[in-house]
Amino acid sequence: MHIFDVIVIGGGASGFFTALNLAEQRPNLRIAILERGKEVLAKVKISGGGRCNVTHACFVPNVLTKFYPRGERELRGPFSTFCTGDVMQWFDDRGVALKIEDDGRVFPESDNSQTIIDCFLEEAQQANIKISTQTIVQNIVKADDVWQISTSKDAYSCKHLVMATGSNTKIWDLCTSFGHSIVAPVPSLFTFNTKDDRLQNLMGVSAPMVSLKVKNSTLKANGPLLITHWGLSGPAILRLSAWGARELFDKSYQFELVVNWTNDFVFDEVLDELMENKTESPKKTIAKYPQYNLTHRLWQQLVKAADISETLTWADVTKKQLVKLAEQLTQCTFAINGKSTFKEEFVTAGGIGLKEINFKTMESKLIENLYFTGEVLNIDAITGGFNFQNAWTTGFLAAQSITNKA
Numbered sequence: 001m002h003i004f005d006v007i008v009i010g011g012g013a014s015g016f017f018t019a020l021n022l023a024e025q026r027p028n029l030r031i032a033i034l035e036r037g038k039e040v041l042a043k044v045k046i047s048g049g050g051r052c053n054v055t056h057a058c059f060v061p062n063v064l065t066k067f068y069p070r071g072e073r074e075l076r077g078p079f080s081t082f083c084t085g086d087v088m089q090w091f092d093d094r095g096v097a098l099k100i101e102d103d104g105r106v107f108p109e110s111d112n113s114q115t116i117i118d119c120f121l122e123e124a125q126q127a128n129i130k131i132s133t134q135t136i137v138q139n140i141v142k143a144d145d146v147w148q149i150s151t152s153k154d155a156y157s158c159k160h161l162v163m164a165t166g167s168n169t170k171i172w173d174l175c176t177s178f179g180h181s182i183v184a185p186v187p188s189l190f191t192f193n194t195k196d197d198r199l200q201n202l203m204g205v206s207a208p209m210v211s212l213k214v215k216n217s218t219l220k221a222n223g224p225l226l227i228t229h230w231g232l233s234g235p236a237i238l239r240l241s242a243w244g245a246r247e248l249f250d251k252s253y254q255f256e257l258v259v260n261w262t263n264d265f266v267f268d269e270v271l272d273e274l275m276e277n278k279t280e281s282p283k284k285t286i287a288k289y290p291q292y293n294l295t296h297r298l299w300q301q302l303v304k305a306a307d308i309s310e311t312l313t314w315a316d317v318t319k320k321q322l323v324k325l326a327e328q329l330t331q332c333t334f335a336i337n338g339k340s341t342f343k344e345e346f347v348t349a350g351g352i353g354l355k356e357i358n359f360k361t362m363e364s365k366l367i368e369n370l371y372f373t374g375e376v377l378n379i380d381a382i383t384g385g386f387n388f389q390n391a392w393t394t395g396f397l398a399a400q401s402i403t404n405k406a
């Protein structure tokens with residue numbers, strides 16, 4: 001039996017951040033990380049396309065929480081204690097230079113996730129944290145105020161137990177045996193599949209700002225959109241996939257998506273503007289001059305879909321054709337048929353019910369000395385560094401509260 005003061009189950013982002021902050025605040029504690037994989041920090045390694053998007057340059061807690069479809073209300077307090085600026089300072093203090101990209105995403109200056117891993121492993125070694133890999137936690141019981149943990153290798157015991165196991169169904173099942181409830185997991189952050197003639201040969205084309213609506217639903221999003229060889233991607237789609245994670249799952253990812261390529265103009269406004277071209281630019285060929293900041297190729301496809309020939313001028317186009325073009329521009333409907341993985345980042349919506357957690361301490365409200373951090377909770381965010389921020393913040397809080405108790 002290996003005896004520790006604190007055991008962290010899960011050697012991912014939140015597990016390491018908990019253990020490292022705890023070791024810093026209470027150097028004498030005996031801390032272990034138990035990890036089922038061959039390597040720790042496997043997701044950090046592949047995160048952000050191998051660059052690790054550590055956080056987002058959004059420094060106001062109440063603004064930051066808006067990026068979390070699940071966890072928005074609960075994270076307000078935690079972000080007021082440990083926010084994005086704090087984690088940037090944390091890395092800076094340990095010699096990891098970070099940079100903020102134009103869209104607000106924060107990466108290591110090295111553009112290499114290994115920089116983050118090296119930092120964590122070095123810190124853990126200096127702090128004497130025991131890391132046991134290939135150690136699958138199989139059962140957990142609490143007897144006389146002591147946690148007893150059986151793994152695929154050895155038995156462990158500790159006073160404080162941190163669950164940092166990410167989206168692991170077996171651990172969620174185990175947690176239900178302690179009385180915790182699990183919100184059923186569904187994928188979040190994915191792209192939409194569609195086969196549509198209008199998108200043919202447009203792979204790689206993007207629109208700078210579109211608005212999206214799911215038909216027969218209140219789901220909406222806007223932002224840039226990217227056309228891929230299997231369908232639609234880009235920030236607007238990912239945002240919709242995050243907010244609609246559960247609803248789109250319930251629809252088996254079969255639904256109609258309405259794209260407004262002009263973003264905020266309504267049909268009547270667009271039709272009026274198109275009609276004005278008849279007097280302002282009568283001799284110009286419609287297909288040759290894109291409008292609403294659309295690329296040439298996309299504009300041409302929409303013009304074609306409105307039954308306007310390649311050579312037609314504004315003078316010769318009929319009102320009926322312009323009505324069709326205004327429809328293509330503002331109510332362009334695609335039949336979505338399935339989803340694809342967004343390879344740069346994906347998360348699971350669902351996990352430990354948030355009502356059962358004290359968000360000042362990350363301790364279970366049901367069982368003393370049991371803590372939850374990171375993706376094991378029913379918290380997830382849109383892409384951009386926000387998911388790691390949840391891991392850092394909840395890890396920091398758990399470390400702080402164990403420090404105060406141990």
Ligand SMILES: Cc1cc2nc3c(=O)[nH]c(=O)nc-3n(C[C@H](O)[C@H](O)[C@H](O)COP(=O)(O)OP(=O)(O)OC[C@H]3O[C@@H](n4cnc5c(N)ncnc54)[C@H](O)[C@@H]3O)c2cc1C
Pocket residue numbers: 009010011012013014015034035036037040041042043044046047048049052053054055135136137138164165166167168170171343344345346347373374375376384385386387388389391
């Ligand atoms: C491809 C990809 C790219 C991503 N990129 C980004 C990004 O750039 N920015 C961002 O903010 N987010 C990103 N994310 C999301 C982010 O990686 C997660 O939100 C984050 O890793 C969650 O951290 P965690 O510690 O809670 O869980 P995890 O990182 O999943 O760690 C949990 C650990 O627990 C271990 N474990 C599970 N069960 C057991 C058990 N029974 N016994 C022992 N160990 C166990 C697992 O093996 C794992 O190592 C990405 C996700 C993916 C999949």
